[in-house]
Amino acid sequence: MKTETMTSGKESVGSTTAKLGGLADEIAVKRKRSRMMSGAFSIFLLALVLWSVDVTVIKDTDWERIGSLENVLEATNRFIGIDFELFSNLFVPALETLLIACLGTFFGLILCIPAAWFGAMNITPYKPVTYPLARLMMTLSRSIHEIVWALFFVAVVGLGAMAGVMAIAVRSVGFIAKMTAEAIEDIDYRPVEAIRAVGGSPFQVIYYAILPQVLPQIVSVVVFEWEINIRRSAILGLVGAGGLGLVFFRQMNTYNYHGVTTVILAILIIILLGEAVSYFVRRRLI
Amino acid sequence: MDKSSMAIENPASRRKWRRFKYPDSLYGYGAWLIAFTVIVFSIEYLNIPLDRLLGMLGRMGDILAARYYPPDIEYIMDQDYFGYVVETIQMAYLGALFGLLITIPVAWFASYNMTPSRLFVYPIARMFGMSCRAVHETIWAILFVSILGFGMLPGVLALTLFSTGFAAKLFAEEIESIDMGPVEAMRATGANLFQVMVFGVWPQVRVAFTGIAIYTWDVAFRAATVVGFFGAGGMGWYLKRNVLQIETERVAAIIISIIVLVIISEAISAWARQVVMKMK
Numbered sequence: 154m155k156t157e158t159m160t161s162g163k164e165s166v167g168s169t170t171a172k173l174g175g176l177a178d179e180i181a182v183k184r185k186r187s188r189m190m191s192g193a194f195s196i197f198l199l200a201l202v203l204w205s206v207d208v209t210v211i212k213d214t215d216w217e218r219i220g221s222l223e224n225v226l227e228a229t230n231r232f233i234g235i236d237f238e239l240f241s242n243l244f245v246p247a248l249e250t251l252l253i254a255c256l257g258t259f260f261g262l263i264l265c266i267p268a269a270w271f272g273a274m275n276i277t278p279y280k281p282v283t284y285p286l287a288r289l290m291m292t293l294s295r296s297i298h299e300i301v302w303a304l305f306f307v308a309v310v311g312l313g314a315m316a317g318v319m320a321i322a323v324r325s326v327g328f329i330a331k332m333t334a335e336a337i338e339d340i341d342y343r344p345v346e347a348i349r350a351v352g353g354s355p356f357q358v359i360y361y362a363i364l365p366q367v368l369p370q371i372v373s374v375v376v377f378e379w380e381i382n383i384r385r386s387a388i389l390g391l392v393g394a395g396g397l398g399l400v401f402f403r404q405m406n407t408y409n410y411h412g413v414t415t416v417i418l419a420i421l422i423i424i425l426l427g428e429a430v431s432y433f434v435r436r437r438l439i
Numbered sequence: 440m441d442k443s444s445m446a447i448e449n450p451a452s453r454r455k456w457r458r459f460k461y462p463d464s465l466y467g468y469g470a471w472l473i474a475f476t477v478i479v480f481s482i483e484y485l486n487i488p489l490d491r492l493l494g495m496l497g498r499m500g501d502i503l504a505a506r507y508y509p510p511d512i513e514y515i516m517d518q519d520y521f522g523y524v525v526e527t528i529q530m531a532y533l534g535a536l537f538g539l540l541i542t543i544p545v546a547w548f549a550s551y552n553m554t555p556s557r558l559f560v561y562p563i564a565r566m567f568g569m570s571c572r573a574v575h576e577t578i579w580a581i582l583f584v585s586i587l588g589f590g591m592l593p594g595v596l597a598l599t600l601f602s603t604g605f606a607a608k609l610f611a612e613e614i615e616s617i618d619m620g621p622v623e624a625m626r627a628t629g630a631n632l633f634q635v636m637v638f639g640v641w642p643q644v645r646v647a648f649t650g651i652a653i654y655t656w657d658v659a660f661r662a663a664t665v666v667g668f669f670g671a672g673g674m675g676w677y678l679k680r681n682v683l684q685i686e687t688e689r690v691a692a693i694i695i696s697i698i699v700l701v702i703i704s705e706a707i708s709a710w711a712r713q714v715v716m717k718m719k
Contacts, residue, residue, distance in 0.1 A: 296701035
Protein backbone atom coordinates (compact mmCIF):
# COMPACT_ATOMS: atom_id res chain seq x y z
CA MET A 154 0.00 0.00 0.00
CA LYS A 155 2.82 2.37 0.93
CA THR A 156 4.62 2.07 -2.39
CA GLU A 157 1.37 2.60 -4.21
CA THR A 158 0.70 5.93 -2.51
CA MET A 159 4.28 7.03 -3.12
CA THR A 160 4.25 6.25 -6.82
CA SER A 161 0.86 7.71 -7.51
CA GLY A 162 1.94 11.05 -6.03
CA LYS A 163 0.11 13.76 -4.14
CA GLU A 164 -2.69 14.47 -6.56
CA SER A 165 -4.10 10.95 -6.37
CA VAL A 166 -4.10 10.53 -2.60
CA GLY A 167 -7.84 10.84 -2.52
CA SER A 168 -8.32 8.13 -5.13
CA THR A 169 -5.92 5.84 -3.28
CA THR A 170 -7.77 6.21 -0.04
CA ALA A 171 -10.92 5.46 -1.96
CA LYS A 172 -9.20 2.39 -3.40
CA LEU A 173 -8.03 1.38 0.06
CA GLY A 174 -11.52 1.90 1.37
CA GLY A 175 -12.82 -0.35 -1.40
CA LEU A 176 -10.21 -2.96 -0.50
CA ALA A 177 -11.14 -2.74 3.17
CA ASP A 178 -14.78 -3.22 2.26
CA GLU A 179 -13.88 -6.19 0.15
CA ILE A 180 -11.84 -7.71 2.95
CA ALA A 181 -14.65 -7.07 5.40
CA VAL A 182 -17.13 -8.78 3.06
CA LYS A 183 -14.79 -11.72 2.61
CA ARG A 184 -14.22 -12.03 6.34
CA LYS A 185 -17.92 -11.89 6.99
CA ARG A 186 -18.53 -14.53 4.38
CA SER A 187 -15.85 -16.86 5.73
CA ARG A 188 -17.15 -16.32 9.25
CA MET A 189 -20.65 -17.17 8.07
CA MET A 190 -19.31 -20.22 6.26
CA SER A 191 -17.50 -21.52 9.32
CA GLY A 192 -20.52 -20.69 11.46
CA ALA A 193 -22.79 -22.66 9.16
CA PHE A 194 -20.27 -25.48 9.12
CA SER A 195 -20.11 -25.65 12.92
CA ILE A 196 -23.91 -25.61 13.16
CA PHE A 197 -24.03 -28.41 10.63
CA LEU A 198 -21.45 -30.40 12.58
CA LEU A 199 -23.28 -29.81 15.83
CA ALA A 200 -26.56 -30.97 14.29
CA LEU A 201 -24.81 -34.07 12.96
CA VAL A 202 -23.37 -34.83 16.39
CA LEU A 203 -26.69 -34.33 18.16
CA TRP A 204 -28.47 -36.53 15.63
CA SER A 205 -25.83 -39.26 15.97
CA VAL A 206 -25.96 -39.09 19.76
CA ASP A 207 -29.73 -39.35 19.61
CA VAL A 208 -29.65 -42.38 17.32
CA THR A 209 -26.71 -44.31 18.72
CA VAL A 210 -26.62 -43.51 22.39
CA ILE A 211 -30.18 -42.65 23.37
CA LYS A 212 -32.44 -44.69 21.11
CA ASP A 213 -30.32 -47.71 20.28
CA THR A 214 -29.05 -48.46 23.77
CA ASP A 215 -30.98 -50.81 25.98
CA TRP A 216 -30.85 -48.68 29.11
CA GLU A 217 -32.94 -51.14 31.11
CA ARG A 218 -30.39 -53.86 30.58
CA ILE A 219 -27.59 -51.57 31.71
CA GLY A 220 -29.60 -50.51 34.74
CA SER A 221 -28.27 -48.05 37.22
CA LEU A 222 -24.71 -46.85 37.64
CA GLU A 223 -24.31 -49.40 40.41
CA ASN A 224 -24.97 -52.27 38.04
CA VAL A 225 -22.39 -50.93 35.61
CA LEU A 226 -19.84 -50.57 38.40
CA GLU A 227 -20.65 -54.07 39.56
CA ALA A 228 -20.14 -55.39 36.04
CA THR A 229 -16.85 -53.53 35.81
CA ASN A 230 -15.81 -54.76 39.21
CA ARG A 231 -15.89 -58.37 38.04
CA PHE A 232 -12.84 -57.63 35.92
CA ILE A 233 -10.70 -56.32 38.74
CA GLY A 234 -8.35 -59.02 39.92
CA ILE A 235 -5.68 -61.31 38.59
CA ASP A 236 -5.94 -65.03 38.00
CA PHE A 237 -2.51 -66.29 39.09
CA GLU A 238 -3.22 -69.86 38.03
CA LEU A 239 -3.30 -68.76 34.41
CA PHE A 240 0.30 -67.53 34.49
CA SER A 241 1.93 -70.79 33.51
CA ASN A 242 -0.41 -71.15 30.55
CA LEU A 243 0.43 -67.75 29.17
CA PHE A 244 4.08 -68.11 28.19
CA VAL A 245 3.62 -70.29 25.13
CA PRO A 246 0.78 -68.21 23.63
CA ALA A 247 2.70 -65.01 24.39
CA LEU A 248 5.76 -66.33 22.59
CA GLU A 249 3.52 -67.46 19.74
CA THR A 250 2.01 -63.98 19.49
CA LEU A 251 5.45 -62.39 19.32
CA LEU A 252 6.67 -64.84 16.70
CA ILE A 253 3.53 -64.43 14.58
CA ALA A 254 4.20 -60.70 14.60
CA CYS A 255 7.87 -61.19 13.62
CA LEU A 256 7.13 -63.63 10.85
CA GLY A 257 4.14 -61.68 9.59
CA THR A 258 6.27 -58.55 9.34
CA PHE A 259 8.98 -60.50 7.52
CA PHE A 260 6.61 -61.94 4.93
CA GLY A 261 4.94 -58.55 4.65
CA LEU A 262 8.34 -57.07 3.87
CA ILE A 263 8.90 -59.64 1.12
CA LEU A 264 5.45 -59.00 -0.33
CA CYS A 265 6.02 -55.26 -0.26
CA ILE A 266 9.11 -55.38 -2.47
CA PRO A 267 7.09 -55.51 -5.71
CA ALA A 268 4.46 -53.19 -4.28
CA ALA A 269 7.01 -50.52 -3.35
CA TRP A 270 8.94 -50.95 -6.60
CA PHE A 271 5.82 -50.62 -8.77
CA GLY A 272 4.26 -47.99 -6.52
CA ALA A 273 7.08 -45.44 -6.61
CA MET A 274 6.34 -43.02 -9.42
CA ASN A 275 9.98 -42.57 -10.45
CA ILE A 276 11.10 -46.20 -10.75
CA THR A 277 7.89 -48.02 -11.69
CA PRO A 278 8.62 -50.12 -14.80
CA TYR A 279 5.54 -49.27 -16.86
CA LYS A 280 3.58 -46.38 -15.44
CA PRO A 281 0.06 -46.89 -16.86
CA VAL A 282 -0.19 -50.49 -15.64
CA THR A 283 2.17 -51.16 -12.76
CA TYR A 284 1.59 -47.95 -10.82
CA PRO A 285 -2.20 -48.34 -10.42
CA LEU A 286 -1.68 -52.04 -9.72
CA ALA A 287 0.64 -51.29 -6.82
CA ARG A 288 -1.66 -48.57 -5.49
CA LEU A 289 -4.56 -51.04 -5.62
CA MET A 290 -2.50 -53.56 -3.66
CA MET A 291 -1.69 -51.00 -0.98
CA THR A 292 -5.28 -49.79 -0.68
CA LEU A 293 -6.67 -53.31 -0.49
CA SER A 294 -4.20 -54.25 2.19
CA ARG A 295 -4.89 -51.18 4.29
CA SER A 296 -8.63 -50.93 3.91
CA ILE A 297 -9.48 -54.45 5.02
CA HIS A 298 -9.24 -54.92 8.75
CA GLU A 299 -6.94 -57.64 10.10
CA ILE A 300 -9.89 -59.54 11.54
CA VAL A 301 -11.42 -59.85 8.08
CA TRP A 302 -8.11 -60.92 6.58
CA ALA A 303 -7.71 -63.49 9.33
CA LEU A 304 -11.20 -64.84 8.68
CA PHE A 305 -10.34 -65.24 5.04
CA PHE A 306 -7.02 -66.97 5.68
CA VAL A 307 -8.52 -69.25 8.31
CA ALA A 308 -10.92 -70.34 5.58
CA VAL A 309 -8.02 -70.94 3.18
CA VAL A 310 -5.30 -72.57 5.29
CA GLY A 311 -7.22 -73.72 8.34
CA LEU A 312 -6.93 -72.83 12.00
CA GLY A 313 -3.57 -72.08 13.51
CA ALA A 314 -0.63 -69.73 13.43
CA MET A 315 -0.23 -69.94 9.65
CA ALA A 316 -3.46 -68.02 9.03
CA GLY A 317 -2.39 -65.35 11.51
CA VAL A 318 1.02 -64.96 9.87
CA MET A 319 -0.53 -64.55 6.43
CA ALA A 320 -3.18 -62.14 7.64
CA ILE A 321 -0.54 -59.95 9.28
CA ALA A 322 1.76 -60.17 6.28
CA VAL A 323 -0.96 -59.03 3.90
CA ARG A 324 -2.13 -56.36 6.28
CA SER A 325 1.34 -54.84 6.72
CA VAL A 326 2.05 -54.55 3.00
CA GLY A 327 0.02 -51.37 2.62
CA PHE A 328 1.78 -49.28 5.24
CA ILE A 329 5.34 -50.49 4.57
CA ALA A 330 4.97 -50.23 0.79
CA LYS A 331 3.39 -46.79 0.97
CA MET A 332 6.09 -45.36 3.21
CA THR A 333 8.84 -47.03 1.18
CA ALA A 334 7.43 -45.79 -2.11
CA GLU A 335 7.25 -42.26 -0.71
CA ALA A 336 10.84 -42.54 0.49
CA ILE A 337 11.92 -43.74 -2.95
CA GLU A 338 10.12 -40.84 -4.59
CA ASP A 339 12.05 -38.41 -2.38
CA ILE A 340 15.54 -39.75 -3.06
CA ASP A 341 18.48 -37.75 -4.29
CA TYR A 342 18.64 -38.37 -8.04
CA ARG A 343 22.35 -37.79 -8.64
CA PRO A 344 23.60 -41.26 -7.59
CA VAL A 345 20.98 -42.83 -9.86
CA GLU A 346 22.21 -40.80 -12.80
CA ALA A 347 25.82 -41.55 -11.97
CA ILE A 348 25.20 -45.31 -11.94
CA ARG A 349 23.23 -45.07 -15.18
CA ALA A 350 25.98 -42.99 -16.77
CA VAL A 351 28.58 -45.68 -16.12
CA GLY A 352 26.23 -48.26 -17.62
CA GLY A 353 24.52 -49.85 -14.63
CA SER A 354 21.56 -52.14 -15.22
CA PRO A 355 18.17 -51.33 -13.61
CA PHE A 356 18.92 -53.83 -10.88
CA GLN A 357 22.28 -52.24 -10.18
CA VAL A 358 20.65 -48.83 -10.08
CA ILE A 359 18.19 -50.05 -7.45
CA TYR A 360 20.82 -51.91 -5.45
CA TYR A 361 23.59 -49.32 -5.44
CA ALA A 362 21.83 -45.98 -5.84
CA ILE A 363 18.34 -46.30 -4.37
CA LEU A 364 18.56 -48.93 -1.65
CA PRO A 365 21.35 -47.28 0.41
CA GLN A 366 19.39 -44.05 0.45
CA VAL A 367 16.11 -45.51 1.66
CA LEU A 368 17.35 -48.37 3.85
CA PRO A 369 17.31 -46.49 7.18
CA GLN A 370 13.77 -45.32 6.52
CA ILE A 371 12.65 -48.80 5.50
CA VAL A 372 14.12 -50.33 8.65
CA SER A 373 12.47 -47.67 10.79
CA VAL A 374 9.10 -48.25 9.11
CA VAL A 375 9.45 -52.01 9.45
CA VAL A 376 10.25 -51.79 13.14
CA PHE A 377 7.29 -49.48 13.64
CA GLU A 378 5.03 -51.88 11.75
CA TRP A 379 6.38 -54.77 13.81
CA GLU A 380 5.33 -52.95 16.94
CA ILE A 381 1.81 -52.50 15.53
CA ASN A 382 1.77 -56.11 14.39
CA ILE A 383 2.31 -57.35 17.95
CA ARG A 384 -0.89 -55.54 18.84
CA ARG A 385 -2.65 -57.14 15.91
CA SER A 386 -1.38 -60.65 16.43
CA ALA A 387 -2.57 -60.50 20.03
CA ILE A 388 -6.19 -60.44 18.84
CA LEU A 389 -6.08 -62.70 15.79
CA GLY A 390 -6.72 -65.66 18.06
CA LEU A 391 -10.27 -64.36 18.46
CA VAL A 392 -11.06 -65.75 15.02
CA GLY A 393 -8.91 -68.84 15.40
CA ALA A 394 -5.44 -67.79 14.36
CA GLY A 395 -3.46 -68.75 17.47
CA GLY A 396 -1.66 -66.71 20.11
CA LEU A 397 -2.90 -64.81 23.12
CA GLY A 398 -6.21 -63.98 21.46
CA LEU A 399 -7.25 -67.59 21.71
CA VAL A 400 -6.60 -67.61 25.47
CA PHE A 401 -8.51 -64.35 25.78
CA PHE A 402 -11.43 -65.84 23.86
CA ARG A 403 -11.47 -68.93 26.06
CA GLN A 404 -11.35 -66.93 29.30
CA MET A 405 -14.15 -64.70 28.06
CA ASN A 406 -16.33 -67.65 27.07
CA THR A 407 -15.83 -69.39 30.40
CA TYR A 408 -16.69 -66.13 32.22
CA ASN A 409 -13.34 -66.15 33.99
CA TYR A 410 -13.16 -62.38 34.24
CA HIS A 411 -9.98 -62.30 36.30
CA GLY A 412 -8.37 -64.43 33.62
CA VAL A 413 -9.44 -61.87 31.02
CA THR A 414 -7.70 -59.13 32.95
CA THR A 415 -4.60 -61.29 33.26
CA VAL A 416 -4.47 -61.88 29.50
CA ILE A 417 -4.87 -58.17 28.84
CA LEU A 418 -2.01 -57.44 31.23
CA ALA A 419 0.12 -60.02 29.42
CA ILE A 420 -0.68 -58.32 26.10
CA LEU A 421 0.26 -54.97 27.61
CA ILE A 422 3.60 -56.35 28.80
CA ILE A 423 4.47 -57.75 25.37
CA ILE A 424 3.52 -54.49 23.71
CA LEU A 425 5.61 -52.50 26.17
CA LEU A 426 8.52 -54.77 25.32
CA GLY A 427 7.97 -54.23 21.61
CA GLU A 428 7.66 -50.49 22.08
CA ALA A 429 10.92 -50.34 24.02
CA VAL A 430 12.77 -52.33 21.35
CA SER A 431 11.30 -50.23 18.58
CA TYR A 432 12.18 -47.01 20.42
CA PHE A 433 15.83 -47.99 20.83
CA VAL A 434 16.22 -49.29 17.29
CA ARG A 435 14.68 -46.20 15.75
CA ARG A 436 16.65 -43.84 17.97
CA ARG A 437 19.85 -45.57 16.88
CA LEU A 438 18.87 -45.23 13.24
CA ILE A 439 17.94 -41.55 13.38
CA MET B 440 42.36 -48.55 -12.08
CA ASP B 441 45.72 -50.33 -12.13
CA LYS B 442 47.61 -47.43 -13.61
CA SER B 443 46.29 -44.92 -11.13
CA SER B 444 47.12 -47.12 -8.16
CA MET B 445 50.59 -47.64 -9.54
CA ALA B 446 51.07 -43.94 -10.02
CA ILE B 447 50.11 -43.07 -6.46
CA GLU B 448 51.81 -45.47 -4.09
CA ASN B 449 49.45 -45.09 -1.20
CA PRO B 450 48.49 -48.32 0.58
CA ALA B 451 45.41 -46.69 2.11
CA SER B 452 43.83 -46.11 -1.29
CA ARG B 453 44.06 -49.81 -2.09
CA ARG B 454 42.02 -50.72 0.96
CA LYS B 455 38.41 -51.51 0.17
CA TRP B 456 36.08 -48.65 1.03
CA ARG B 457 33.47 -49.39 3.67
CA ARG B 458 30.64 -47.30 4.93
CA PHE B 459 30.86 -48.59 8.49
CA LYS B 460 34.13 -49.04 10.37
CA TYR B 461 34.91 -51.87 12.80
CA PRO B 462 32.58 -51.48 15.84
CA ASP B 463 29.61 -50.18 13.83
CA SER B 464 29.91 -52.89 11.20
CA LEU B 465 29.87 -55.47 14.00
CA TYR B 466 26.60 -54.04 15.34
CA GLY B 467 25.17 -54.15 11.83
CA TYR B 468 26.08 -57.80 11.31
CA GLY B 469 24.84 -58.62 14.81
CA ALA B 470 21.45 -57.06 14.05
CA TRP B 471 21.17 -59.02 10.80
CA LEU B 472 22.12 -62.22 12.62
CA ILE B 473 19.52 -61.65 15.34
CA ALA B 474 16.81 -60.90 12.78
CA PHE B 475 17.71 -64.00 10.78
CA THR B 476 17.75 -66.23 13.87
CA VAL B 477 14.38 -64.95 15.05
CA ILE B 478 12.84 -65.62 11.65
CA VAL B 479 14.25 -69.13 11.34
CA PHE B 480 13.25 -69.92 14.93
CA SER B 481 9.72 -68.69 14.38
CA ILE B 482 9.33 -70.68 11.18
CA GLU B 483 10.41 -73.76 13.11
CA TYR B 484 8.35 -73.00 16.18
CA LEU B 485 5.12 -72.16 14.40
CA ASN B 486 5.47 -75.06 11.93
CA ILE B 487 5.11 -72.91 8.86
CA PRO B 488 5.22 -75.20 5.81
CA LEU B 489 7.43 -73.12 3.53
CA ASP B 490 7.16 -75.59 0.66
CA ARG B 491 3.39 -75.32 0.69
CA LEU B 492 3.37 -71.53 0.73
CA LEU B 493 3.54 -71.16 -3.04
CA GLY B 494 0.90 -73.80 -3.62
CA MET B 495 -1.31 -71.86 -1.28
CA LEU B 496 -1.64 -69.04 -3.78
CA GLY B 497 -3.33 -71.38 -6.22
CA ARG B 498 -5.53 -72.76 -3.48
CA MET B 499 -6.46 -69.24 -2.48
CA GLY B 500 -7.50 -68.49 -6.04
CA ASP B 501 -9.57 -71.69 -6.18
CA ILE B 502 -11.35 -70.87 -2.93
CA LEU B 503 -12.00 -67.31 -4.02
CA ALA B 504 -13.42 -68.47 -7.33
CA ALA B 505 -15.48 -71.30 -5.91
CA ARG B 506 -16.93 -69.77 -2.75
CA TYR B 507 -16.63 -66.01 -2.82
CA TYR B 508 -17.46 -65.42 -6.46
CA PRO B 509 -19.81 -63.95 -7.56
CA PRO B 510 -20.39 -61.54 -4.68
CA ASP B 511 -24.05 -61.19 -3.83
CA ILE B 512 -24.31 -57.49 -4.60
CA GLU B 513 -28.11 -57.48 -4.43
CA TYR B 514 -27.94 -58.49 -0.80
CA ILE B 515 -26.12 -55.34 0.23
CA MET B 516 -28.26 -53.06 -1.91
CA ASP B 517 -31.29 -53.11 0.37
CA GLN B 518 -32.49 -50.53 2.84
CA ASP B 519 -31.49 -52.49 5.93
CA TYR B 520 -27.87 -52.69 5.01
CA PHE B 521 -27.77 -49.01 4.21
CA GLY B 522 -29.06 -48.30 7.70
CA TYR B 523 -26.18 -50.32 9.13
CA VAL B 524 -23.70 -48.38 7.02
CA VAL B 525 -25.08 -45.09 8.36
CA GLU B 526 -24.86 -46.50 11.88
CA THR B 527 -21.22 -47.41 11.30
CA ILE B 528 -20.42 -43.92 10.06
CA GLN B 529 -22.17 -42.39 13.07
CA MET B 530 -20.30 -44.66 15.42
CA ALA B 531 -16.96 -43.75 13.89
CA TYR B 532 -17.87 -40.07 13.94
CA LEU B 533 -18.93 -40.02 17.57
CA GLY B 534 -16.04 -42.22 18.70
CA ALA B 535 -13.51 -39.99 16.98
CA LEU B 536 -15.17 -36.85 18.34
CA PHE B 537 -15.27 -38.01 21.96
CA GLY B 538 -11.78 -39.43 21.59
CA LEU B 539 -10.49 -36.09 20.35
CA LEU B 540 -12.18 -34.26 23.23
CA ILE B 541 -10.36 -36.55 25.66
CA THR B 542 -7.17 -36.25 23.63
CA ILE B 543 -6.74 -32.53 24.22
CA PRO B 544 -6.14 -32.73 28.00
CA VAL B 545 -4.34 -36.07 27.75
CA ALA B 546 -1.93 -34.78 25.10
CA TRP B 547 -1.40 -31.59 27.08
CA PHE B 548 -0.47 -33.56 30.21
CA ALA B 549 1.58 -36.06 28.22
CA SER B 550 3.76 -33.55 26.39
CA TYR B 551 7.05 -33.21 28.20
CA ASN B 552 7.45 -29.47 27.72
CA MET B 553 3.95 -28.33 28.64
CA THR B 554 2.82 -30.81 31.28
CA PRO B 555 1.78 -29.19 34.59
CA SER B 556 3.83 -31.67 36.60
CA ARG B 557 6.56 -33.85 35.17
CA LEU B 558 6.63 -36.08 38.23
CA PHE B 559 2.97 -37.03 38.61
CA VAL B 560 0.74 -35.94 35.76
CA TYR B 561 3.16 -36.72 32.93
CA PRO B 562 3.66 -40.45 33.62
CA ILE B 563 -0.04 -40.95 34.34
CA ALA B 564 -1.11 -39.29 31.10
CA ARG B 565 1.56 -41.22 29.19
CA MET B 566 0.38 -44.49 30.70
CA PHE B 567 -3.24 -43.70 29.94
CA GLY B 568 -2.52 -42.89 26.31
CA MET B 569 -0.33 -45.92 25.91
CA SER B 570 -2.78 -48.39 27.41
CA CYS B 571 -5.54 -46.99 25.19
CA ARG B 572 -3.28 -47.57 22.22
CA ALA B 573 -1.89 -50.92 23.32
CA VAL B 574 -5.22 -52.68 23.80
CA HIS B 575 -6.69 -53.40 20.42
CA GLU B 576 -10.06 -51.85 19.57
CA THR B 577 -11.72 -55.25 19.29
CA ILE B 578 -10.71 -56.07 22.86
CA TRP B 579 -12.17 -52.77 24.03
CA ALA B 580 -15.33 -53.64 22.12
CA ILE B 581 -15.56 -57.08 23.76
CA LEU B 582 -15.03 -55.62 27.22
CA PHE B 583 -17.62 -52.88 26.74
CA VAL B 584 -20.11 -55.32 25.25
CA SER B 585 -19.72 -57.57 28.26
CA ILE B 586 -20.30 -54.64 30.61
CA LEU B 587 -23.00 -52.69 28.76
CA GLY B 588 -24.62 -55.29 26.53
CA PHE B 589 -25.11 -55.34 22.78
CA GLY B 590 -25.65 -52.12 20.90
CA MET B 591 -23.89 -49.12 19.52
CA LEU B 592 -22.96 -47.48 22.83
CA PRO B 593 -20.16 -50.00 23.56
CA GLY B 594 -18.96 -49.52 19.99
CA VAL B 595 -18.81 -45.77 20.44
CA LEU B 596 -16.95 -46.16 23.73
CA ALA B 597 -14.47 -48.64 22.25
CA LEU B 598 -13.80 -46.29 19.36
CA THR B 599 -13.46 -43.39 21.79
CA LEU B 600 -10.64 -45.12 23.63
CA PHE B 601 -9.09 -46.24 20.36
CA SER B 602 -9.14 -42.69 18.95
CA THR B 603 -7.77 -41.29 22.20
CA GLY B 604 -4.82 -43.63 22.06
CA PHE B 605 -4.21 -42.89 18.42
CA ALA B 606 -4.55 -39.12 18.50
CA ALA B 607 -2.99 -38.46 21.92
CA LYS B 608 0.43 -39.69 20.82
CA LEU B 609 0.46 -37.69 17.60
CA PHE B 610 -0.88 -34.57 19.28
CA ALA B 611 1.54 -34.78 22.22
CA GLU B 612 4.42 -35.04 19.76
CA GLU B 613 3.06 -32.00 17.97
CA ILE B 614 2.93 -30.02 21.23
CA GLU B 615 6.47 -31.12 22.10
CA SER B 616 7.78 -29.65 18.86
CA ILE B 617 6.32 -26.14 19.26
CA ASP B 618 8.31 -22.94 19.44
CA MET B 619 8.77 -22.21 23.16
CA GLY B 620 9.28 -18.46 22.63
CA PRO B 621 5.64 -17.35 22.91
CA VAL B 622 5.15 -19.71 25.85
CA GLU B 623 8.05 -18.20 27.76
CA ALA B 624 6.92 -14.69 26.91
CA MET B 625 3.47 -15.43 28.30
CA ARG B 626 4.89 -17.05 31.41
CA ALA B 627 7.10 -14.02 31.98
CA THR B 628 4.08 -11.75 31.97
CA GLY B 629 2.45 -13.95 34.60
CA ALA B 630 -0.05 -15.97 32.60
CA ASN B 631 -1.40 -19.07 34.30
CA LEU B 632 -1.22 -22.60 32.90
CA PHE B 633 -4.55 -22.39 31.17
CA GLN B 634 -3.83 -19.03 29.55
CA VAL B 635 -0.47 -20.27 28.29
CA MET B 636 -2.19 -23.27 26.76
CA VAL B 637 -4.95 -21.29 25.06
CA PHE B 638 -2.94 -18.30 23.82
CA GLY B 639 0.61 -19.65 23.60
CA VAL B 640 0.29 -23.26 22.50
CA TRP B 641 -3.08 -23.69 20.81
CA PRO B 642 -2.49 -21.17 17.95
CA GLN B 643 0.70 -23.05 17.08
CA VAL B 644 -0.83 -26.52 16.95
CA ARG B 645 -4.31 -25.65 15.67
CA VAL B 646 -3.69 -26.66 12.06
CA ALA B 647 -1.83 -29.81 13.04
CA PHE B 648 -4.66 -30.74 15.37
CA THR B 649 -7.22 -30.38 12.60
CA GLY B 650 -5.12 -32.64 10.39
CA ILE B 651 -4.80 -35.20 13.18
CA ALA B 652 -8.55 -34.99 13.80
CA ILE B 653 -9.37 -35.75 10.19
CA TYR B 654 -6.89 -38.61 10.14
CA THR B 655 -8.33 -39.98 13.38
CA TRP B 656 -11.80 -40.00 11.89
CA ASP B 657 -10.51 -41.95 8.92
CA VAL B 658 -8.81 -44.55 11.12
CA ALA B 659 -11.80 -44.76 13.45
CA PHE B 660 -14.05 -45.51 10.50
CA ARG B 661 -11.80 -48.37 9.47
CA ALA B 662 -11.95 -49.74 12.99
CA ALA B 663 -15.71 -49.17 13.18
CA THR B 664 -16.31 -51.61 10.34
CA VAL B 665 -15.24 -54.47 12.59
CA VAL B 666 -16.09 -53.56 16.19
CA GLY B 667 -19.59 -54.77 15.36
CA PHE B 668 -18.08 -58.19 14.81
CA PHE B 669 -18.05 -58.61 18.58
CA GLY B 670 -21.53 -57.25 19.16
CA ALA B 671 -21.07 -53.52 19.04
CA GLY B 672 -23.42 -52.62 16.20
CA GLY B 673 -22.85 -51.44 12.66
CA MET B 674 -21.68 -53.36 9.63
CA GLY B 675 -19.50 -55.72 11.63
CA TRP B 676 -22.56 -57.39 13.08
CA TYR B 677 -23.88 -58.00 9.59
CA LEU B 678 -20.54 -59.45 8.63
CA LYS B 679 -20.45 -61.76 11.64
CA ARG B 680 -23.95 -63.06 10.98
CA ASN B 681 -23.08 -63.99 7.43
CA VAL B 682 -19.74 -65.49 8.38
CA LEU B 683 -21.45 -67.73 10.91
CA GLN B 684 -24.08 -68.76 8.37
CA ILE B 685 -21.28 -69.47 5.86
CA GLU B 686 -22.97 -67.24 3.29
CA THR B 687 -19.62 -66.64 1.65
CA GLU B 688 -20.97 -64.81 -1.39
CA ARG B 689 -22.71 -62.31 0.86
CA VAL B 690 -19.53 -62.00 2.93
CA ALA B 691 -17.67 -61.15 -0.27
CA ALA B 692 -20.23 -58.48 -1.09
CA ILE B 693 -19.95 -56.99 2.40
CA ILE B 694 -16.16 -56.94 2.20
CA ILE B 695 -16.37 -55.21 -1.17
CA SER B 696 -18.70 -52.61 0.30
CA ILE B 697 -16.25 -52.06 3.18
CA ILE B 698 -13.39 -51.55 0.72
CA VAL B 699 -15.41 -49.06 -1.31
CA LEU B 700 -16.45 -47.13 1.79
CA VAL B 701 -12.91 -47.03 3.14
CA ILE B 702 -11.59 -45.76 -0.17
CA ILE B 703 -14.26 -43.05 -0.23
CA SER B 704 -13.48 -42.02 3.36
CA GLU B 705 -9.77 -42.00 2.57
CA ALA B 706 -10.34 -39.75 -0.43
CA ILE B 707 -12.47 -37.38 1.64
CA SER B 708 -9.88 -37.29 4.41
CA ALA B 709 -7.03 -36.66 1.95
CA TRP B 710 -9.00 -33.82 0.38
CA ALA B 711 -9.91 -32.30 3.75
CA ARG B 712 -6.33 -32.46 4.96
CA GLN B 713 -5.20 -30.70 1.80
CA VAL B 714 -7.74 -27.93 2.41
CA VAL B 715 -6.54 -27.56 5.99
CA MET B 716 -2.91 -27.44 4.90
CA LYS B 717 -3.75 -24.69 2.42
CA MET B 718 -5.33 -22.64 5.20
CA LYS B 719 -2.03 -22.77 7.02
